[in-house]
Amino acid sequence: MAKKLKAWIHVGMPGTGDVIEPALAHHHEALVELGVASLAHAPAESFRAAVEMTRAHKDWGLKRADVEGQWTRLVRRAQRTRSDLVFSQPLLAHAAPEQVALLVDGLAGYQVHVVVTTGIDDETATLGRWASAVRKPERLHVIETDGREPRDVWKTFGKLVGFGTASLRLDTVPNATGPVQSLPDALRELERLARRNASLEVRLEELDRKRRKLKRRLGQVA
Incomplete structure (x- = not known):
């Protein structure tokens, strides 16, 4: 019997673990060579999928049509690699139980693992909501980030999922600078700005499509 493929969902609390989302997107091609397929190839893609799953499009000034079907599209694209899947997006930390269930439904046939990285906010409630996404307790993982450098958190995450990070450097990844743990207010502001930037990218894509x-x-009229 063929070994069942795994799907790794990273749910990061605001903090050092924020580097995982952009790192996965930036290194998506190299990751496939290592046997892991990142669902998102850009932070805007993961943002759009998380907004769809959490039904938060209005909160970000988006229309439902801007995000409709994004999660399914990302999963289907990654499935073509016949590899383990991995996805990361901080907004998932606030997903309600029914939203968690909907997201996991899209991963039918995969052994789902959830990885929560700790941060400046308490992760207890998040762990409780995401525990329902895994069939066995040992598939719910927690990575402590307190006092650790982003590269160490990235390395630990890679080891857990099953890929090495020696060739997947963070200094080549846009927006992968680790936040300052001693400044919680600054951390929250950085997270807000990062999410807003992703929202603007989605809007720009839509405007370009309309253009x-x-x-x-106009060419047809001429």
Whole structure:
């Protein structure tokens, strides 16, 4: 019998673990060579999927159509690699139980593992909500980040999922600078700005799509 593939969902509390999302997206091609497929190829993709799953599009000034079907598209694309899957997005820390269940439904056929990285906020409630996503307690993992450098957290995450990080450097990853743990207010502001930036990327993509559509119409008229 073929070994069942795994799907790793990283749910990070605000803090050093924030480096995982951009690192996975930036190194998505190299990760496939290591036997792991990152669902998102850019932070904007993971943001859009998390917004869809948490039904938070209005909170970010988006329309439902801007995010509709994003999670399914990412999963199907990654499935073509026939590898283990991995996904990371901090917004999932606030997902309600029914939203967690909906996300996991899209991973049917995979052995789901959830990895929670600690941060400046208490993770107890998040662990409780995401425990329902795994069938066995040993598939719910916690990585302590207090006092650790981003590269150490990234290395620990990679070891858990099953890939080495020696060639997947963080200094080449945009927005992978670790936040200062002693400044919780600054951390929250950085997280807010990062999420807002991802929201703007989604809007720009939509505007570009409309621009190309209008250009085609004008070409047909001419």
